[in-house]
Amino acid sequence: EIVARLEAFFAPKWFSGHAVLVTAGPTYEPLDPVRVLTNLSSGKMGYALAQAFAQAGAAVTLVSGPVSLPTPLGVTRVDVTTAEQMRAAVLERVPGHRIFASVAAVADYRPARVSPQKIKKGAERLTLELVRNPDILAEVAALPEPPWCIGFAAESENLDEYAERKRREKGLQLVVGNLVQEAMGRDENTVVLYDENGRIPLPTADKVQVAWGIVRHVAQRLGLIDTAVERGDL
Amino acid sequence: EIVARLEAFFAPKWFSGHAVLVTAGPTYEPLDPVRVLTNLSSGKMGYALAQAFAQAGAAVTLVSGPVSLPTPLGVTRVDVTTAEQMRAAVLERVPGHRIFASVAAVADYRPARVSPQKIKKGAERLTLELVRNPDILAEVAALPEPPWCIGFAAESENLDEYAERKRREKGLQLVVGNLVQEAMGRDENTVVLYDENGRIPLPTADKVQVAWGIVRHVAQRLGLIDTAVERGDL
Numbered sequence: 301e302i303v304a305r306l307e308a309f310f311a312p313k314w315f316s317g318h319a320v321l322v323t324a325g326p327t328y329e330p331l332d333p334v335r336v337l338t339n340l341s342s343g344k345m346g347y348a349l350a351q352a353f354a355q356a357g358a359a360v361t362l363v364s365g366p367v368s369l370p371t372p373l374g375v376t377r378v379d380v381t382t383a384e385q386m387r388a389a390v391l392e393r394v395p396g397h398r399i400f401a402s403v404a405a406v407a408d409y410r411p412a413r414v415s416p417q418k419i420k421k422g423a424e425r426l427t428l429e430l431v432r433n434p435d436i437l438a439e440v441a442a443l444p445e446p447p448w449c450i451g452f453a454a455e456s457e458n459l460d461e462y463a464e465r466k467r468r469e470k471g472l473q474l475v476v477g478n479l480v481q482e483a484m485g486r487d488e489n490t491v492v493l494y495d496e497n498g499r500i501p502l503p504t505a506d507k508v509q510v511a512w513g514i515v516r517h518v519a520q521r522l523g524l525i526d527t528a529v530e531r532g533d534l
Numbered sequence: 535e536i537v538a539r540l541e542a543f544f545a546p547k548w549f550s551g552h553a554v555l556v557t558a559g560p561t562y563e564p565l566d567p568v569r570v571l572t573n574l575s576s577g578k579m580g581y582a583l584a585q586a587f588a589q590a591g592a593a594v595t596l597v598s599g600p601v602s603l604p605t606p607l608g609v610t611r612v613d614v615t616t617a618e619q620m621r622a623a624v625l626e627r628v629p630g631h632r633i634f635a636s637v638a639a640v641a642d643y644r645p646a647r648v649s650p651q652k653i654k655k656g657a658e659r660l661t662l663e664l665v666r667n668p669d670i671l672a673e674v675a676a677l678p679e680p681p682w683c684i685g686f687a688a689e690s691e692n693l694d695e696y697a698e699r700k701r702r703e704k705g706l707q708l709v710v711g712n713l714v715q716e717a718m719g720r721d722e723n724t725v726v727l728y729d730e731n732g733r734i735p736l737p738t739a740d741k742v743q744v745a746w747g748i749v750r751h752v753a754q755r756l757g758l759i760d761t762a763v764e765r766g767d768l
Contacts, residue, residue: 328574333690333714334639339568368602405568408655418690418714421642421666428662432655456567456652480567480652 313357314519320358321397321447322350323390323436325365327383329410331428332419339405343367345452345489346403348511350375353399356515361397363389365404383407383433390436394447399518401450402437409433438470446471448522450514453477463494473521476514493517547591548753552632554592555681556584557624557670559599561617563644565662566653573639577601579686579723580637582745584609587633590749595631597623599638617641617667624670628681633752635684636671643667672704680705682756684748687711697728707755710748727751 324346328336343364350362351372360375363386371377378393380386383406394400409430441449449472453463456479463477475494482490482504489510493500502513519525558580562570577598585606588594594609597620605611612627614620617640628634643664675683683706687697690713697711709728716724716738723744727734736747753759 334573334688335571335641336574337569337571340562340570407569409660412659416690418688420696424666425646426643426664426666428664430660430662432658432660454568454652456650462654 311352311355311357312525314515314524315353315356315358315398318358318398318524319396320350320353320360320399320401321363321390321394322346322353322360322401323363323365323386323404323406324350325367326405327365327386327407327433328381329383329407329433330381330414331411332415332417334418337407337409337411337430339407341365341367341405343369344487344507345511346401347372348507349401349403349514352508352511352515353401356519358399361393363393363404365406383410383436387434387436387439390440394440394443395445397447398522399450400437400440400447401452402440403452404436405454406436407433435470437472441471448473448518450474450476450518454480456480459492460494460499463492467494474514474518495521545586545589545591546753546759548749548758549587549590549592549632552592552758553630554584554587554594554633554635555597555624555628555631556580556587556594556635557597557599557620557638557640558584559601559603560639561599561620561641561667562615563617563641563667564615564648565645566649566651568652571641571643571645571664573641575599575601575639577603578721578741579745580635581606582741583635583637583748586742586745586749587635590753592633595627597627597638599640617644617670621668621670621673624674628674628677629679631681632756633684634671634674634681635686636674637686638670639688640670641667669704671706675705682707682752684708684710684752688714690714693726694728694733697726701728708748708752729755 325343326338326341328338330336347369350360354360354374362375362377378389412429412431451472453466455462459477463475467475476491478491487506489507490504491502559577560572560575562572564570581603584594584596588608596609596611612623614623646663646665685706687700689696693711697709701709710725712725721740723741724738725736
């Protein structure tokens with residue numbers, strides 16, 4: 301924690317006076333009290349991004365699915381379990397935030413019925429009916445006064461095509477794309493940034509450094525870096 | 535770690551010369567490279583039991599699903615992801631083990647088809663076909679020369695009935711039952727032991743103490759406690 305405090309002290313305060321809302325981790329979509337459908341996510345990338353924004357001076361709120369990670373220093377954390385809980389927590393808090401970074405691996409579908417008691421196993425085969433979950437990022441980006449929206453695209457193939465399509469269809473300012481094979485559960489990540497100016501690959505690095513690369517890019521895009529130099533914050 | 539070494543040094547060595555195989559954690563049953571069906575399990579109870587058996591002198595092998603816990607001191611750990619991988623790891627290693635403790639929350643069902651690429655979301659509703667996973671504990675208990683088998687029953691209701699039925703139907707020497715509401719993700723647990731002599735509730739305690747309660751009960755049932763006294767190990 302002493303190291304974290306020192307890092308935060310010496311970090312450039314590009315985002316002083318700005319509020320940033322970040323989602324991280326998976327969501328758990330219950331079938332019954334013990335079984336869930338989920339997307340694999342350690343939460344590391346979202347937590348690293350929340351920490352980097354906080355160290356860069358932002359007031360950061362982190363809406364987090366179930367993960368086993370400590371809350372980054374200076375970050376306000378709100379714990380949720382399901383996609384619907386995450387949606388409610390985000391929509392309640394997003395007004396007043398300059399930036400929304402949707403890093404959570406929200407489950408796209410949830411079981412249509414949730415059993416209040418543990419389902420006893422029996423049949424050899426079982427059919428599970430799933431319904432679509434809300435698309436939290438698309439909803440936020442479509443608000444009358446949306447924040448600057450950052451989406452994450454974790455794909456197993458066709459990364460450029462899917463990431464660009466996600467950016468255009470949801471009207472996002474930035475998409476951070478990666479191949480799941482190169483990121484999941486690992487401390488390192490290889491990402492490509494997609495924005496209106498094109499495609500910017502970042503070097504492979506640990507998730508903390510990747511987070512700083514993203515924060516720097518956002519600060520440049522929002523014109524906060526020159527301002528900070530003028531204020532003497534660098 | 536110094537504390538763990540001291541605890542291990544002073545623990546009674548009831549299980550010296552005995553091999554114990556423990557499973558712990560959840561299994562992940564993939565739909566595609568990012569989505570899984572799983573049972574909620576922190577792995578804490580299984581890890582605590584593996585540690586207690588090791589401290590009590592046993593040679594412990596721990597077959598573990600994906601959890602974020604350190605390997606207990608002196609325990610040999612084998613990592614697996616799916617129920618089928620866990621079955622293979624257990625059946626390969628179980629010969630020569632005196633005791634098999636099945637603590638893992640193995641997913642009862644897995645998706646019938648696994649997509650090699652991430653499934654793109656589309657339809658409002660989706661039907662998922664599931665097939666039964668192997669019952670690892672039942673298979674081990676039905677071996678020609680089975681180890682002494684300990685099962686765990688995590689139920690949301692009717693605990694006595696379900697736990698007793700599990701013990702009789704699978705032919706287990708011991709079932710450790712708990713209510714999921716009182717155990718899941720927590721450090722404490724309230725369990726009841728079910729064996730041929732009936733029902734023995736253990737006091738609510740942290741999972742490490744509960745593990746020691748189970749290990750003591752097993753040592754008594756196997757007649758190892760008096761033997762140990764005679765050997766001067768106490």
